[in-house]
Amino acid sequence: MRISDRNADIWEFGAVRRHVDGSRSRLHMFVEHDPVKAVRLPEPFHTDYTRRCPVNRDDLVPQRTAAIEIYEFIGGDPIVVGAVVTFDSHRLAVLFGRHRIPQPRWLYTVVDVCRQPYVNTRTPKSSPAFQSWANLDRNTVGRNQ
Secondary structure, three states, X not given: OOOOOOOOOOOEEEEEEEOOOOOEEEEEEEEOOOXXXXXXXXXXXXXXXXXXXXXXXXXXXXXXXXXXXXXXXXXXXXXXXXXXXXXXXXXXXXXXXXXXXXXXXXXXOEEEHHHOOOOOOOOOOOOHHXXXXXXXXXXXXXXXX
């Protein structure tokens, strides 16, 4: 299995959801999957998988249950922010499709932080990089209700 396989199983899901009031919700689970496919993962993904994924099948969330919980957690119109989010959003779309869950509207409203300007505590607040992050933060909170 190449890491880019379009129908690859999701074996882990983790997310933090930011709400309008500033609070956060977290969801983390290991999802039922075909462990044979994981044997073919390239490094360092295979090592990460074998180190963290539960061996006991009873510790894995069934795919349909996971799809429903993830869909309910992310809500109807979030902005998905993360590293290489198009990879993750497509995997979720495949999972939702397998279980006849409506395709999310966020599929084309993802923000890849790897492509965002670098901002740290010394970045002037008037800089374009800081303003980009400030607008992203405001839009993310406003859409995640």
